[in-house]
Amino acid sequence: MRVASTLAPLLFAVSVLAVPGLSQAQTQPPTQTQDTKAEQQTKADDSTPIVYKPPMRGAPARRVGGATRGASDKNLVLNVLAPEQTGMTMQAQPTLYWYVSKPSNTTLELTLIADAAEKPVFSQNVSVTQAGVQAIDLAQRGVTLAPDTDYEWFVSVVTDPTQRSKDITRGGVIRRVAVDPAVQSRAAAAGPLGAARVYAEAGLWYDAIAALSRQIDSNPADANLRAQRAGLLKQIGLPPMADK
Helix, strand or coil, X not given: CHHHHHHHHHHHHHHHHCCCCHHHHHHCCCCHHHHHHHHHHHHHHHHCXXXXXXXXXXXXXXXXXXXXXXXXXXXXXXXXXXXXXCEEECCCCCEEEEEECCCEEEEEEEEEEECCCCCCCEEEEEEECCCEEEEEECCCCCXXXXXXXXXXXXXXXECCCCCHHHCEEEEEEEEECCCCHHHHHHHHHHHHHHHHHHHHHCCCHHHHHHHHHHHHHHCCXXXXXXXXXXXXXXXXXXXXXXXC
8 A cells, every 4th residue: 555655756757758749838938928929019109100209399490491392503403311390419529411313523512510609620522423311420531510500501502603692401400419328228128229219209300310310320220110110201391201
């Protein structure tokens, strides 16, 4: 009887192990369903339009040039990726973005000047070898924006160097504001595309468009990223040029 009583628990354990699928169910990671839901939520968030909330609603328009007409010089279309009102950035040396519809042999001049200043802090001729969104990295040019100062920046098509009044110019205004640690923290935790969303909601136009454009540069075939940028530009009255 002692032998039988000793073997009984062992036989029960063997019978439990023999139940089909029981061990798999016990060892299946409990977080698999949660991970799947998290991935689905991330994809949904990525496709949700990024919304820009201007910090200066009702402020006078300061963007130079038509909102949808663009500039034409032998079918050349030129626009700066800037809001109508002054756009904000937390960066001391931000990147500015502009668009040209095709390569051009005509001289294009980039200029950055502080309000009330007599001379620009930066002015340079550039050549355009391919159409699409172009970038001006102020860090590469050694240009630092002073805090709480408005800067006008322009891209001009110089059709006749002897008659600059014929220039076709598009421009915007940028202001460097104080760094917000809370915004920085949220952006860092949100991931690359989420950071653009955080900046846009905080009214930091130049930081948002830069974060999004960097993602497009890293993933040029991602149609969702290009659609996000096109939608962001539509909110500030610019045509859907950013899918180029």
